Amino acid sequence: MSDGKLFKADKDFTKDVDALLPEAQELSKTNVLAAIEKLLALEKQARQASDLPSTSRLIVGIVTICKDVGDWKLLNEHVIALSKKHGQLKQATTKMVQVVMGFLDQTPDTETKLSVIETLRTVTEGKIFVEVERARVTRILSDLKKAQGDLNAAADILCELQVETFGSMARREKTEFILEQVALCIAKGDWTQAAILSRKINTRYFARKPKKTPEQIEKEQKELEERERNWKPEDPPIERDEDVTDLKLRFYDQQITLANHENKYLDVCKHYRQVLDTDSVQENPEQLRATLQRIIYYIVLSPYDNEQSDLLYRIQGDSRNSLVAIEAQLLKQFTIHELMRWPVVAEQYGPHLCNTDVFDAEPSQSADDKAHRRWQDLRKRVIEHNVRVVAKYYTRIQMGRLTELLDLNEEETEKYISDLVTSKTIYAKIDRPARIVNFAKPRDADDVLNEWSSNMKSLLGLLERIDHLITKEEMMARILPTKGDRAKAR
DSSP states (O other): OOOSOOOOOSSOOHHHHHHHHHHHHHHTTTOHHHHHHHHHHHHHHHHHTTOHHHHHHHHHHHHHHHHHTTOHHHHHHHHHHHHTSTTOOHHHHHHHHHHHHHTGGGOSSHHHHHHHHHHHHHHHTTOGGGHHHHHHHHHHHHHHHHHTTOHHHHHHHHHTOOGGGOTTSOHHHHHHHHHHHHHHHHHHTOHHHHHHHHTTSOGGGGSOOOOOOHHHHHHHHHHHHHHHHTOOTTSOOOOOOOOOHHHHHHHHHHHHHHHHHTTOHHHHHHHHHHHHSOHHHHTOHHHHHHHHHHHHHHHHHSOOSHHHHHHHHHHHTOGGGGGSHHHHHHHHHTTSSSOOOHHHHHHHHHHHHTTSSSOOSSOOSSSOOHHHHHHHHHHHHHHHHHHHHHHHHOSEEEHHHHHHHHTOOHHHHHHHHHHHHHTTSSOOEEETTTTEEEOOOOOOHHHHHHHHHHHHHHHHHHHHHHHHHHHHHHHHHHHSOOHHHHHHHO
């Protein structure tokens, strides 16, 4: 095959092709092989003379005749043979592959369609100049397997493509391919592979574009037209500014599914915040309300840490929370240092929360009961909040009183305190014989000495400040005249 360089044609066979193609098409009605032999003879001459337009027209004419007479086996044979011709031009092969891809919808049955697809995959294997065409054919094959119910085969076929390395494929098409790969992996339950593939998508591609002035739009349009006029087949595709909202929503929907599978509630909250930052969601009241609800649900379900606490307060400051009054009230409960009695919370918010698909107070028969688990996690977050509140206001407390405040028994109380101590959220020590919980963190000698040094430094600073003010007052008293001096002066 040719190395891809375009040489000036030694001879122009355009007139010969114009005369031979109609003749071959007419002859194919009675003798297909004879018509193809005539075209092959002229194709060899045009190929050896590097006449790309004529070569492309001839090989396209050959495969078109095979399709028109309905001989798909002959079509497959000639596609493979023409692609292997000595010195075959790459651009001509690309054109042939693209034309044959257009024949796929005209195949009489699925078996024939699969045979043509396998032929195209064989021809395009390992060839960079038809990598995009191979990817598209592979996706068609994957869709066929998926329609037949063979998800494993569909995923394996499509996931073998490394489309992120294709320089000749448009960015939108790359993203669509990767999203389809992730969707198939999720469908067959390969969560690890789905997470790996999803990381190939750069989220900056979904960032909201700043609004442009009419002058900027006109200038960019002119530059785009200039690039299109000078574009060559070997150049990378021209990227246009287009709306990618559909891809963004699809991407974050998959990310939410992946994060929910691993119970990463904080990640789910972040993904919903990205969905919220979409014009189509903000303009739809129902979608806006549903997204705000889920943002609040998952932030209160997230384990407490610095990042969760910061995001909690930022979400509370969103003025749009007025659209979801009940959820906003629940969110506020987690931002104030007051006890939340779980029976009261379950009675006040339970019916509303369990009407959604996020929570379910009753366990179901399914093996993967995520909704009930989230309800149990909400109870856990309420109790952990209460433990932090108690640790804030008490240095020592009796176990009986603590269990009463937390609405728990002693065993559960010890478990929750141990979990929070392990995660370094609070400091606590339990004296079991005395049944006392100590929340005061002991200080070592260095801490006490540092505090004493700091206090002494502050005290000396205040004394120095007082001495300076007294000295200032004495000096002002000497300078200002007394009442007797003022009387004499009069």
